């Protein structure tokens with residue numbers, strides 16, 4: 001494993017007496033809401049990035065804001081680090097516990113507090129599942145737009161903490177664009193409201209800062225989300241290509257024609273085959289790539305749009321274009337994409353999901369480079385791609401039981417992320433840095449920016465008790481990593497200006 | 500140029516002197532709606548679009564680039580900034596647009612400045628040139644300091660360059676005028692906004708309800724039939740005048756207040772004349788009523804009030820924040836500008 005929490009690099013905390021800690025926690029939280037027996041801690045030892053495991057000192061499951069405040073006050077006083085956890089579906093190890101820390105599970109915060117159809121908003125507790133919001137809004141003809149593939153399980157609080165996206169975010173935006181307000185408990189146990197029902201709240205955009213902050217700045221306990229009118233209709237086109245580059249170009253052409261599809265996704269041949277094996281959705285297993293393009297809106301605009309996109313796809317060299325004729329067929333077309341991860345998971349004992357973003361024009365080159373790396377490392381890679389917004393998810397297949405394969409998979413993943421940075425992209429589009437990409441942060445940012453991030457962190461949590469070791473590497477960690485990482489005697493990106 | 504600015508910011512930090520930031524002549528706008536500001540003026544020019552990739556839907560420009568130049572470049576490729584930024588004068592710049600964080604009539608339907616900013620380069624109060632975010636649509640590496648610059652009125656950093664997500668212009672737009680009282684209009688526009696209609700603006704200007712539809716021709720026509728009312732021949736001009744505060748409502752010296760409230764909220768009980776824009780979310784008020792009363796009313800409706808023009812510029816013009824939140828503001832300000840040299844007092848008196 002390339003990451004291990006290192007007190008010398010990531011921060012040191014006084015050792016705590018568990019009995020004293022438990023005693024003080026119990027003053028404000030019921031006994032059965034605090035877990036500390038080893039067998040009770042086990043289920044919390046990892047999130048969706050299961051290669052990293054660590055049991056915490058204790059798990060606390062509060063069910064009121066007052067209880068969260070109590071836990072935070074005690075931990076603050078005793079200098080015990082706190083890691084917040086939603087559903088634990090995160091893919092970057094953001095919710096990985098610390099052996100000296102408290103894991104704060106927010107799953108009991110599962111109530112939808114208010115749906116306001118006139119103002120098109122919903123107020124929900126942090127542990128409400130993403131999909132549950134749309135289900136509750138559905139009778140009013142409304143829905144919550146961001147739809148991560150994990151939406152049946154992941155929590156809205158986790159979505160905010162990661163700024164989660166979904167297949168519809170090119171048109172409807174990410175979590176950041178679809179929330180209005182948050183209730184947050186600070187490390188000191190203070191409750192603050194950020195944002196408002198009214199647009200563009202007074203003062204600094206704290207809502208933006210909290211979104212995507214990976215549990216480093218505060219604990220989210222309540223979220224107010226925007227709801228949108230459910231589109232009248234949605235239809236999907238599925239286009240097959242004999243050449244990945246052509247599929248990539250087609251994406252640019254759709255956008256150049258002034259069309260912003262509701263969803264625009266691409267899968268390469270290994271991903272298509274895996275999905276077809278798994279679901280029998282009628283995917284073209286011979287194609288080098290498929291594009292899924294969804295148009296939504298009123299009846300009129302969707303039927304116009306389908307015709308236009310159809311023509312563009314044909315002109316761009318698609319070998320076959322199919323249009324969903326019914327809602328069930330639309331669901332079928334999507335099923336393969338939405339289940340791409342588990343489908344690929346069946347091909348191999350383990351897979352490792354990478355999450356880089358690139359300028360879309362770089363796609364053909366990047367895919368070629370990934371294929372070359374795949375060969376170099378001797379590991380298969382299947383690619384799924386949020387093509388509309390350049391977010392690439394290469395899935396690296398490996399077998400953790402074969403000694404050295406996990407490390408190889410991680411090295412291959414790291415090389416892919418470096419490639420993303422090199423072509424002007426970023427190391428994470430939606431899964432977050434967590435611990436997984438902590439070293440790649442040293443490549444993406446210079447020390448000055450990292451120091452600025454630490455200063456911002458200190459503004460909220462001066463003692464660095466919230467989720468330490470995650471998201472932003474210390475300069476000490478980067479120095480350690482840098483020492484191992486000078487390529488061919490060169491600093492990464494010598495062409496960049498350094499101040 | 501960047502280097503010179505860094506050196507200057509450094510110098511001011513060490514000398515504990517203050518800087519007031521203007522880019523081009525966004526000055527007029529800043530002075531209009533921000534709080535009175537003390538300090539020596541830092542004018543800088545950094546002109547030009549840095550890069551524009553229409554099929555990537557991203558444009559990057561230096562802070563001094565006139566907003567109209569950026570918009571012209573986009574228009575050439577049938578694209579636009581969706582937040583429809585107000586210029587409020589002829590010389591609005593890209594940096595000023597980000598710093599002011601103001602959005603036009605499309606705001607409730609398409610998002611604000613902060614929803615389209617993908618990345619910024621800036622100089623913080625330590626005189627350090629920093630880059631956050633990038634030129635790609637999705638990026639969650641590090642804290643989102645680019646968005647935080649939006650509406651911060653230059654109190655956290657000197658914006659040098661910004662990248663925006665852009666979108667295609669709608670194929671057509673149409674505006675409808677519907678006779679209606681203000682309370683009726685607020686209810687109607689919110690009900691329509693909850694339906695799958697291609698709405699892109701909704702305003703009651705004291706006389707009638709105006710609605711704009713944007714998108715594919717077929718959808719816009721179907722929407723027009725559904726909304727009823729009368730077609731407005733020169734809709735584009737109507738919305739531009741509203742955005743630029745050239746509507747007769749905005750003339751005169753009476754204090755101009757901006758109330759942001761829950762969009763479907765009933766009208767606050769305040770004396771004066773109103774324009775209700777943003778589907779009810781942004782309500783302009785001309786009144787001499789005392790600030791405390793206006794603020795209490797706005798707050799009761801889930802929102803906040805800002806004395807946009809006129810009135811007492813020495814008092815806080817923005818809505819006061821609760822203590823805990825103000826505390827976080829002070830710490831964040833200190834994290835980016837520890838000596839407090841950047842635009843002191845512009846946003847809040849003690850920031």
Ligand SMILES: Cc1cc2nc3c(=O)[nH]c(=O)nc-3n(C[C@H](O)[C@H](O)[C@H](O)COP(=O)(O)OP(=O)(O)OC[C@H]3O[C@@H](n4cnc5c(N)ncnc54)[C@H](O)[C@@H]3O)c2cc1C
Nearest residue numbers: 086087088089090094148149155157158161164165215220
């Ligand atoms: C099969 C699969 C598919 C996925 N598809 C997508 C996708 O399409 N798009 C996408 O964006 N992601 C996707 N993900 C990743 C993951 O689902 C998201 O990151 C999700 O937002 C995590 O939510 P969670 O509730 O599981 O959070 P967790 O994993 O529990 O936590 C994630 C991070 O948020 C912090 N956190 C959680 N709750 C809070 C809180 N209340 N306050 C403060 N911090 C908190 C944690 O400390 C941690 O750092 C996928 C994951 C899986 C397993």
